[in-house]
Amino acid sequence: MNNRPPKIAGWLLKRLYFYNLKYALFEDLSEEYMNLYESKGRLHARLWFWAHTTAAIFESIKLSIYRGIIMFKNYLKVTLRNILKHHLYSLINISGLAIGITCAILIMLYVDHETGYNKFHENADNLYRVNEYFNVTHSVLNIPRTVTLTGPTLKEEYPEIIDFARYYYMSNTLLSFEGIGYYESSILAADRSFFDMFSFPLLKGDVDEAFKDPNSILIDEDTAEKYFGNDDPIGKILNVETRGSFTVRGVLQNVPAQSNIQFKIVVPWEYLKNFSWYRERWDDHLYYTYIMLLENVEEGAFEEKIRDVFREKSGGDNVDLHLESLKDIHLHSEISTEGSNNIGYIYFLTILGVFILLIACMNFMNMTTARSSQRAKEIGMRKVVGGEKKNIIIQFLAESVFISFLSLLVALILLKLVLPYFSNFTGKELSLSLTGDPYMFIGIIAVSLITGLIAGSYPAFYLSSFRPVTVLKGTLKSGYRGSLFRRILVIFQFTGSVILIASTITVYSQIEYMLAKNLGWNKEHLVYINFRGDSHVYSDVLKNELTMNPAIRSVATSYSDPARFRGGTSGIDWAGKDPELSVNIRYNFIDFDYFDTVEYELTKGRKFSRDISTDRESAFIVNESLARIMGDENIIGLDIEFWGFIPGRVIGVVKDFHFNSMHNEIQPMLFKILNTEATTRFAIVKVEPAGLGSTLEYIADTWKKVVPDYPLVAGFVDEEVERMYQDDRKTGKMLQSFAGLAVFIGCMGLFGLVSYAAEKRKKEIGIRKTLGASISLVVHIIMKEFIFLIFIANAIAWPAAYIIMKNWLNTFAYRIEMGPAIFLLSGLIILVIALLTVIYQSVKAAIANPVDSLKYE
Amino acid sequence: MSELTKNEELILLLIWRLKNDAYGVPLRQKFSEITGKMLNYGALYNILYQMERKGLVISTESKPEAKKGGRRKILYSVTKQGLISLKKAQEIQKMAWQGISDYAFDENSNE
Numbered sequence: 015m016n017n018r019p020p021k022i023a024g025w026l027l028k029r030l031y032f033y034n035l036k037y038a039l040f041e042d043l044s045e046e047y048m049n050l051y052e053s054k055g056r057l058h059a060r061l062w063f064w065a066h067t068t069a070a071i072f073e074s075i076k077l078s079i080y081r082g083i084i085m086f087k088n089y090l091k092v093t094l095r096n097i098l099k100h101h102l103y104s105l106i107n108i109s110g111l112a113i114g115i116t117c118a119i120l121i122m123l124y125v126d127h128e129t130g131y132n133k134f135h136e137n138a139d140n141l142y143r144v145n146e147y148f149n150v151t152h153s154v155l156n157i158p159r160t161v162t163l164t165g166p167t168l169k170e171e172y173p174e175i176i177d178f179a180r181y182y183y184m185s186n187t188l189l190s191f192e193g194i195g196y197y198e199s200s201i202l203a204a205d206r207s208f209f210d211m212f213s214f215p216l217l218k219g220d221v222d223e224a225f226k227d228p229n230s231i232l233i234d235e236d237t238a239e240k241y242f243g244n245d246d247p248i249g250k251i252l253n254v255e256t257r258g259s260f261t262v263r264g265v266l267q268n269v270p271a272q273s274n275i276q277f278k279i280v281v282p283w284e285y286l287k288n289f290s291w292y293r294e295r296w297d298d299h300l301y302y303t304y305i306m307l308l309e310n311v312e313e314g315a316f317e318e319k320i321r322d323v324f325r326e327k328s329g330g331d332n333v334d335l336h337l338e339s340l341k342d343i344h345l346h347s348e349i350s351t352e353g354s355n356n357i358g359y360i361y362f363l364t365i366l367g368v369f370i371l372l373i374a375c376m377n378f379m380n381m382t383t384a385r386s387s388q389r390a391k392e393i394g395m396r397k398v399v400g401g402e403k404k405n406i407i408i409q410f411l412a413e414s415v416f417i418s419f420l421s422l423l424v425a426l427i428l429l430k431l432v433l434p435y436f437s438n439f440t441g442k443e444l445s446l447s448l449t450g451d452p453y454m455f456i457g458i459i460a461v462s463l464i465t466g467l468i469a470g471s472y473p474a475f476y477l478s479s480f481r482p483v484t485v486l487k488g489t490l491k492s493g494y495r496g497s498l499f500r501r502i503l504v505i506f507q508f509t510g511s512v513i514l515i516a517s518t519i520t521v522y523s524q525i526e527y528m529l530a531k532n533l534g535w536n537k538e539h540l541v542y543i544n545f546r547g548d549s550h551v552y553s554d555v556l557k558n559e560l561t562m563n564p565a566i567r568s569v570a571t572s573y574s575d576p577a578r579f580r581g582g583t584s585g586i587d588w589a590g591k592d593p594e595l596s597v598n599i600r601y602n603f604i605d606f607d608y609f610d611t612v613e614y615e616l617t618k619g620r621k622f623s624r625d626i627s628t629d630r631e632s633a634f635i636v637n638e639s640l641a642r643i644m645g646d647e648n649i650i651g652l653d654i655e656f657w658g659f660i661p662g663r664v665i666g667v668v669k670d671f672h673f674n675s676m677h678n679e680i681q682p683m684l685f686k687i688l689n690t691e692a693t694t695r696f697a698i699v700k701v702e703p704a705g706l707g708s709t710l711e712y713i714a715d716t717w718k719k720v721v722p723d724y725p726l727v728a729g730f731v732d733e734e735v736e737r738m739y740q741d742d743r744k745t746g747k748m749l750q751s752f753a754g755l756a757v758f759i760g761c762m763g764l765f766g767l768v769s770y771a772a773e774k775r776k777k778e779i780g781i782r783k784t785l786g787a788s789i790s791l792v793v794h795i796i797m798k799e800f801i802f803l804i805f806i807a808n809a810i811a812w813p814a815a816y817i818i819m820k821n822w823l824n825t826f827a828y829r830i831e832m833g834p835a836i837f838l839l840s841g842l843i844i845l846v847i848a849l850l851t852v853i854y855q856s857v858k859a860a861i862a863n864p865v866d867s868l869k870y871e
Numbered sequence: 872m873s874e875l876t877k878n879e880e881l882i883l884l885l886i887w888r889l890k891n892d893a894y895g896v897p898l899r900q901k902f903s904e905i906t907g908k909m910l911n912y913g914a915l916y917n918i919l920y921q922m923e924r925k926g927l928v929i930s931t932e933s934k935p936e937a938k939k940g941g942r943r944k945i946l947y948s949v950t951k952q953g954l955i956s957l958k959k960a961q962e963i964q965k966m967a968w969q970g971i972s973d974y975a976f977d978e979n980s981n982e
Contacts, residue, residue, distance in 0.1 A: 035916050035919070035920060035945070037943075037945075038894070038895060038916070038930075038944070038945035039895065039912055039913075039916050041895075041943065041944065041945075042894070042895030042896050042899075042912060043912060045896050046896055065911075066911055066912050066913070069911040069912070069913045069914070070911065070912050070913030070916065071913070072913060073911070073913025073914050073916070073917050074913060074916075074917070076917075077917045077920070077921075
């Protein structure tokens, strides 16, 4: 019979018992097992053995946890002691890391927000927008809209499509309730299916009910509160200018910020049929159309299938249909639409965040290795009394992780302070809730942990490899390896800082250039007045009234304002045009005073004149770009047919001018006197700069007198122009602040390093001074090394910055040349800041009394 | 130096008493004889491990026993440090009990 103890239990014990006593323990257990086996029998003995094995394993785990806690307490104690003992270094470390972590979290929040767009739709994976790509020469024309018939036709012909939904942004509409009215610019006319495909829930009312009546209206919570306060909006009547009324049939939840489809009000698609211009035909590319595909349909293959549908059906415009996934619209769209963002920008920010965090980590590494000789004795002692290398590594990692969590605490306080400004600046509602968002919480903890581990890794492995003998004998110099590593880190930090500074300068010079560049017209002292709804009927009266004021130089009326040309068309033909050629042009309908008011320059021919009768009906002025396409030589007098039914002749050529952002090339343009083709939408008023306030008051008063039913909508044209560069300004500001932070953190590191270097050479300096060295010589000795590093950093940074900014500038059709001045200036800035830091510390060392540093020798 | 816990004190005393035969099995037996409590081996070895780290006891490996299947034992003995600790524990004990007669806790002692 087998009287050996159970094998599995023994094996388990050997595997799971932590201490080196397992042999003794096992032998003891076996001895008692044998005794029990003889006295009480096999079963009893086996049970007993198992019970004790299990108990022993548990006890050993208990003990190791207990010892772990003791060890942790010990690490913590040493860490705290170190932090307090070297409070200057700790302050630099903690504040540097805190700023780095703050930046990283801010950027993380922003990136998280941007990548979360449109994900709240349940069907997000299967929704696609139908885009149109026009095949035109001389320009690219891709639009995110299509015609009314695309949706229904596609659904009928392709079983892959579950459903389609169209919507149309109504022009500014004046809605009023009991006499109080507001312009509403976010009104959608949408199909019933819009609410099935997208997840825009209704809080009150019923969609089906609402869509039975074309005069229903669904409003969001904000709008409901604006018109009705706390009253129940259901069943209330909203008046539409002079054209009738809507009945409120539902309240929508406010559209989330992370939606590319933004609206406040929805009316049924059927409502559009009231308008005379609404036609169901293969023209008017005004309607956004989404389709929902079956689960397993492959996007690319299906896109191929529908590409030619438009051309086949319409026989008109040369248009390809393309699909774009709803999830791609915000960051990956090939068509820039309002509110969309660029994935490149997101990558850029992510890199920036990581970079700033890295700079802060490097500070930490730098400072710790620099102080290694101070701590070398501690390490030597630890090793002599039996501290293993492992323990020393753990000690240093624990220290840096502890400091990084301390920095996290500081960072969270900083975040609380700066988040409102950051939200305001980015225009996104960003908030940090650690409890509400587990991913964010884990992310932030992970960032601090990784930061701590990275920052601590080099010092940990570097310091733990010291040999106790050399350390304790005092012969250890902070070695060549360590100082080379520190130099590389400093170079990296300053390279990054110089790149950021050079980029900031470039962005700002480009913005300055764009604002100062001669636009080809005069945007100063121009006030625009927008005629909304039916208010344009008063335009002539208003113009007459305004011109009577001597402070107003001239008034012109037009279809579009000079800062934004609304109209775009390919409906242009001229004598001798290549039939294959398809040109997309921008146009404006204007009155006789327009050219003088905005001060366009003419290069050929003449302006529109009241005295020539044909000018009103059949005269065109083109810009140089269009003239080039039409053939420069015989341009004056060339026969043109516009929109297929407006014939006329070219009477003049206007010098190319900028009307939209300088990201874009100047497009071909055409002007005609406004007759019956369109409605007057703008009055452009040139005012005298003197007495501007009272002139504006006069304009407002005159409007109130002349146009009774509509609130005045007006503004300065130059502000509209500046608004085009808002995004570029944001990029500039963002770069500026991050560059500032990077330089600041880098300088803090430099400050620490220099003070350490001065400290280390205290005796040398003392001896030099007693031998008669001047203060400036001493400063020179300390600075020499650091200036060298900054020069190397510049040498690396300049080409890098050049390549990066060249790419950015390439997004502008009109851009500055990057001269050496930008690089020299950024090099100079970093040099001056670094020198100030270095000089402060080295002067302190140089003026110290040598007696203090030498008296212990 | 930290004070001994009650269990440590008892085990230390037992090791001292058992002299050349102080290893796991008899230590555990004696412990339960004195206290009437069962101590499992895991807990016993935890105590031994801690005391050895503190330098109160020292362990040596014995030669295998001459009989068949004889085993090696880890024998424990009390160090000088251990003896000082024991003495101190004894003194504390004495001081605490001083002036209290052995009969103080008899049932009729309150009369």
